[in-house]
Every structure is written in structure tokens, then in C-alpha cells.
Amino acid sequence: MTRRQEITRARRWVVKIGSALLTNDGKGLNYAGISHWAEQMAQLRQRGIELVLVSSGAVAAGMTRLGWRERPTEIHRLQAAAAVGQMGLIQTYEAEFARFDLQTAQVLLDHDDLSSRERYLNARSTLTTLLELGVVPVVNENDTVVTDEIRFGDNDTLGALVANLVDADVLVILTDQDGMYSADPRSNPDATLISEVAAADKTLDAMAGDGGSLGRGGMITKVRAARVAARSGADTLIVGGRQDSVLTRLADGDNLGTYLWADQQPQAARKRWIAGHLQTRGTLVLDDGAVKVLTEKGKSLLPVGVKAARGEFTRGELVVCVDSSGREVARGLINYHAFEAAKIIGQPSAHIGELLGYRGDEELIHRDNLVVTI
């Protein structure tokens, strides 16, 4: 089994569709393409694969709606076009997925949302809840509040951050070339398609070029995205979206596009990140029962098992869990602010609604966000 056969086992995919593919020469949306990808995604859903779609194309759709022939250069006009076009984009996806009885949801994010711990947890729980409900989230950059992506034409990074966010097994980047070549095939007709390579391979940088001057992200943003996706263990595929049945053929393990593999396992990567990269903001003292279920059974931490909470933490921040002798046993991202934790510790989760006035997560720290450190 070659490495790319791994994709036949992938249960959660992030599919990013780029502007180059979604638009007809940068003007208007490629409706036939969208229809074909939606049909394939519906087939993947039937095979039990969960999907998050990251779609560009708002600016192009907005230009058509506003009757603009030339892509504006002023950032605020691009932002206005994106705001108008996002309506058309989402309407098109909604109609196309509805043909297969699939619900869609619009999710607009920016990079700051994903670097703030609290917003990160909120975005993560919304997206995972949508997936549990069988909905296909359609994500785009929130172009009203940020400008880098429309300026540089890069939604690839967003795709990778979303892959990290939902712990995807694979990030599929659909683009206008059949994959990544040894050099830009537009200017190098002899360039050859790369089939499989480690995302971390440094030789890729020179082959991807610098993205050119047309405000297009090009291949370099895709290679970087593959490295970001690899941080949470997701493999990346860069593949030509115009090929017939491209998504279902990928799921069958067909040899299409370029497969950039991650060199670490998803869970290990995420836990390493939690353990190593964040500052701790507080301490929870656990009772013996909680220490046991965390360390021996790999369970989530419930408020009932916590005897004391110290520190000024907010939702999403890193806290240390210690046993009654003060020895660290675990650390993780907490679901509640310090003042809320103070009210619910020692209490059964069923009482959270009554104690706080709203029903949040039943765990103080979910096991996905927890690392045992002994």
C-alpha cells in the first residue's frame, strides 16, 4: 500500500476550491463545476465521509452581480465585491447540495479567530456540531474584516487552519492545474507532475515559485498550507478540479494530483501542540477519582472531579491539572472562564445550566483538548 492509499481510510475531509477553478477567467462563477463537485461530495457523504468545504469565489461572483468587467485594484472595492458575491456563492452551494437533501451552513472566519483560544474553541465546537448534524459547512474568509487573502489570493492557508481546527484526516486542494509540477507548467512545458512527497520536503519551495505578481497565491501557498495541515497530522492533496469525478476517484485511491504526506499522527501532533506551545493560565486540583479516569481511561475532565480552581483563565486557555499532592497529571484547554469554573467545580454536569444560567459543555476539559503528562 502506497502512502496515498491512506486517503481511502480518511473519514473527515476538508475540500478547498480555489478561485482559479471556481471562476470563468475571474468573471462569474463556474456553475457546472460547482454542480459536479456538489454531486461528488454528496456521494462521499453517502460513504460516511464528513466534509467541510472551504470555497473562494466571492469576489468573482460579486463582480458579476455588480456588473463590473475588470477586477478592481482598490482593496475596499474588492471587499465590497466579496460581500455581494458571498450571497451568490452560498446560494449556489445551498441549491446544489439541496438536490441531494444535504443542508449547508455558511461559516466566515479570519486568521485571528483561529489564533484566539476562545474563538478557536467556539469555531471548533460549531463546526464539529455541524458535522455531527450531517451538515456541510461552507467556509470562506471573512473578507469584510481582513484584507490579506483577497490581496494575495490565498484561501489555502484558511483551508489548512480549518483542517487543524476540525482534526481532518485530509486536506484536498482543488485547483486549475492537475497537481504540483517540478516547475510552473504555464511557463515550463517540460515540467513533470509530482505524485507523492513529504509536505516537509524543502525542495518543494523552489519548484513552487513565488506566486507571481498577479495577486494569485500560486503553488507556494499550497505547499505552506500542506505544512500547516501536517501539524495536526492531515495529509494534503493538490489536484486538478476539472478532472471528471475527481473527488470520488480520490476516495477510491486513484493516482491523481500530488499527495503531500504529514510525518506525524493526528492525535500526537495535536497533543504535542497543546503540551508545548501555550502558556498555562491556571491550575485545577483534581480528586483521586478524576486523576484515575484521566490517566488510566483517557476520559474528559468533568467539573465534579475538581476540588479547587486557581488562576485567571478564560475559555480556551491552557490550565494544568494537579493531584491532591500538587503533582501535575495533565494539561488542557478549559471550556469555561475562571469565574464560571468556580461555580461548577464539584458539581454534576447536569447542574451546569442551573448554576450558570446557560448550558455550555458538560466537560470542563474535553479529552480531545487534554494531554496526560505523567
Ligand SMILES: Nc1ncnc2c1ncn2[C@@H]1O[C@H](COP(=O)(O)OP(=O)(O)O)[C@@H](O)[C@H]1O
Ligand atoms: N510548480 C507548480 N506546479 C503547478 N502550478 C504552479 C507551480 N508553480 C506555480 N504554479 C501556478 O499556480 C497556479 C495555481 O494557483 P492559484 O492561481 O493561486 O490557484 P487557486 O485559485 O486554485 O488557489 C497555477 O495555475 C500555476 O500557474
Ligand SMILES: N[C@@H](CCC(=O)OP(=O)(O)O)C(=O)O
Ligand atoms: N476570499 C476571497 C479570495 C481568496 C482567494 O482567491 O484564494 P485562492 O482560492 O486561494 O486563490 C474570495 O472568496 O473571493
